[in-house]
Amino acid sequence: MAMKNLLKEDDIKKALDQFKAADSFDHKKFFDVVGLKALSAENVKLVFQALDVDASGFIEEEELKFVLKGFSADGRDLTDMETKAFLAAADKDGDGKIGIDEFEALVHE
Ligand SMILES: [Ca+2]
Numbered sequence: 001m002a003m004k005n006l007l008k009e010d011d012i013k014k015a016l017d018q019f020k021a022a023d024s025f026d027h028k029k030f031f032d033v034v035g036l037k038a039l040s041a042e043n044v045k046l047v048f049q050a051l052d053v054d055a056s057g058f059i060e061e062e063e064l065k066f067v068l069k070g071f072s073a074d075g076r077d078l079t080d081m082e083t084k085a086f087l088a089a090a091d092k093d094g095d096g097k098i099g100i101d102e103f104e105a106l107v108h109e
Pocket residue numbers: 052053054055056057058059060063
């Protein structure tokens with residue numbers, strides 16, 4: 001499922017531009033600007049599946065680092081600090097990766 005069928009290309013561009021600088025990433029604001037918060041739980045699940053590149057059912061740390069590339073090919077890599085902060089915010093059960101329920105809760109919290 002292509003991300004641009006779920007989210008508006010303009011919103012993706014706006015969101016990526018807003019967090020262009022290293023260590024400026026804020027997942028709450030990003031989810032809002034990119035239009036993810038406005039999606040139904042079902043569509044959030046499709047976004048999750050697009051970001052779970054190896055289809056393991058989880059977004060692992062190495063997938064999270066490249067999460068912005070899942071939104072657009074020219075999205076930057078997250079820094080190690082951003083990746084760890086994002087993971088810590090999402091990983092409620094402490095297994096070191098993000099499951100679909102955790103992702104959905106993070107988007108709609
Ligand atoms: Ca995965």
